[in-house]
Amino acid sequence: MRTPIIAGNWKMNKTAAQAVDLVAEMRSDLEAAEGVECVVCPPYLAVPDVARLLVDSTVAVGCQDVYWKESGAFTGEVAAVMAAEFCQYAIIGHSERREYFGETDQSVNSKIKGALAAGLVPIVCVGESLELRQAEKTESWIIGQLHGAFEGISVEQAIGIVIAYEPIWAIGTGLAATAEEAERVCGQVVRATLTELYGSGVAEQIRVQYGGSVNAGNAAELLAKPNIDGALVGGASLKAADFVTIVRAAQAQSRAR
Numbered sequence: 001m002r003t004p005i006i007a008g009n010w011k012m013n014k015t016a017a018q019a020v021d022l023v024a025e026m027r028s029d030l031e032a033a034e035g036v037e038c039v040v041c042p043p044y045l046a047v048p049d050v051a052r053l054l055v056d057s058t059v060a061v062g063c064q065d066v067y068w069k070e071s072g073a074f075t076g077e078v079a080a081v082m083a084a085e086f087c088q089y090a091i092i093g094h095s096e097r098r099e100y101f102g103e104t105d106q107s108v109n110s111k112i113k114g115a116l117a118a119g120l121v122p123i124v125c126v127g128e129s130l131e132l133r134q135a136e137k138t139e140s141w142i143i144g145q146l147h148g149a150f151e152g153i154s155v156e157q158a159i160g161i162v163i164a165y166e167p168i169w170a171i172g173t174g175l176a177a178t179a180e181e182a183e184r185v186c187g188q189v190v191r192a193t194l195t196e197l198y199g200s201g202v203a204e205q206i207r208v209q210y211g212g213s214v215n216a217g218n219a220a221e222l223l224a225k226p227n228i229d230g231a232l233v234g235g236a237s238l239k240a241a242d243f244v245t246i247v248r249a250a251q252a253q254s255r256a257r
């Protein structure tokens with residue numbers, strides 16, 4: 001059975017002080033959600049303070065990106081090994097990084113390898129644009145992204161990776177995919193590709209999140225689907241009550257399974 005994982009991607013929101021306040025507001029409720037892995041991913045400058053606050057907590061800390069080189073002349077970058085001092089997870093290949101910062105399937109692959117080498121769990125984002133969806137190219141696009149991401153990744157490494165299926169048209173728009181649509185892509189595209197790459201025994205162990213306008217109102221329906229093992233949450237993760245409601249929906253599902 002796959003443990004549901006709910007991760008909050010705070011994007012470029014919250015100063016360090018605000019981040020600590022937000023975590024303090026929801027910490028005990030998140031810790032009470034047995035059977036669910038909860039991750040908060042603040043902006044980098046807030047990561048150390050949040051990590052210190054959560055040092056004895058079941059709530060994990062993630063970063064929103066890493067660089068694969070261990071050190072050197074890479075102005076502005078943060079090495080995976082540096083992030084690993086404070087974080088357990090790293091979001092990699094978010095569509096905003098692909099769109100605004102030139103990330104490619106190749107750089108995503110290097111970042112995954114860097115994160116794994118540093119002991120971080122990569123949360124690897126894949127998803128299609130509206131144009132690709134309208135052109136009925138969702139499936140081939142995501143298969144291509146997954147093949148690129150998992151190039152040279154061993155079976156043992158693959159088992160520890162989390163995939164987030166995030167249709168770009170659903171991110172920050174309030175227009176989440178329907179539960180049926182999200183389940184179809186998470187199962188028949190993402191897990192099917194993982195099965196092709198690693199066999200069904202491995203693919204069944206890899207967690208696949210859905211992300212894109214998940215909120216307190218739609219989380220339960222999405223998380224009830226058998227191939228959706230959690231959520232990557234943007235906007236709703238910045239509101240303690242909403243994030244806690246999403247985590248509780250995951251807990252209810254994990255009890256029901």
Ligand code: PEP
Pocket residue numbers: 009011166170171172173174211212213214232233234235236
């Ligand atoms: C995200 O940024 O990964 C995301 C899913 O954002 P939102 O929940 O706001 O759509």
